[in-house]
Amino acid sequence: MIGVKITKVAACILxxxxxxxxASRPHNKIFAGFYEFPGGKLKKNEFLLCGLExxxxxxxxxxxxxxxxxxxxDYLIKRRGKEIHLNFFLCNEWAGEIKSMELQELKWVKLSDIFKYKMLTSNRKIIDSLCYLL
Known part of the structure; x- marks a missing residue:
């Protein structure tokens, strides 16, 4: 679409x-204090898995x-001339010790407790799908 800014996002449910x-959103970003699944924006021409990694x-x-x-x-969010393509992945194997590198508060939570946290709406939508996988 002409004039529409498209942003691709990859998020990982560990x-x-x-x-x-x-992870809590950093205080210097929009929706600070809300929780979300780790991940972020892809670079131009970056493949989903490469961006996720x-x-x-x-x-x-x-x-x-x-x-x-x-x-x-995946979800599509349309807002004021913008399209955000959110892609969610599940991962249960990784190498290394998890550390917050961007001053986010990290929490391991049971799925049954997740609604106790102020989650971004876009991230809340995926939770129903998780019931079958956890």
Whole structure:
């Protein structure tokens, strides 16, 4: 579409012992204090999995196992001349120790407790799909 800015985003739902990792949005970003699944914007012409691997390494200092990543769902958000393509992946295997590299608060939570946290609406939409996978 002419005049529409398209942003592609890859987010990773990391699973460990029936819990999933959520991260608070940094205080210097829009929706500060809300929780979301780790990930971020893809660079121009970057493939989804490559962008996911890069974002998770930058944010959490871990390397996800590409062979153990499962594509879950994608969403399209349209806002004022913008399109945001959100792509969610599930991963339960990675190398390294998870550390917050971007001053985010990280929490391992049970799926049944996730609504106790102020989650971004776009991230809340994926939670129903997780019930079948966790």
């Amino acid at each position: 699973k460990k012992k029936k819990k999933i990792l959520i 890069r974002e998770i390494l930058e944010e959490l200092s871990i390397r996800i196992n590409r062979n153990k990543v499962i594509f879950l769902k």
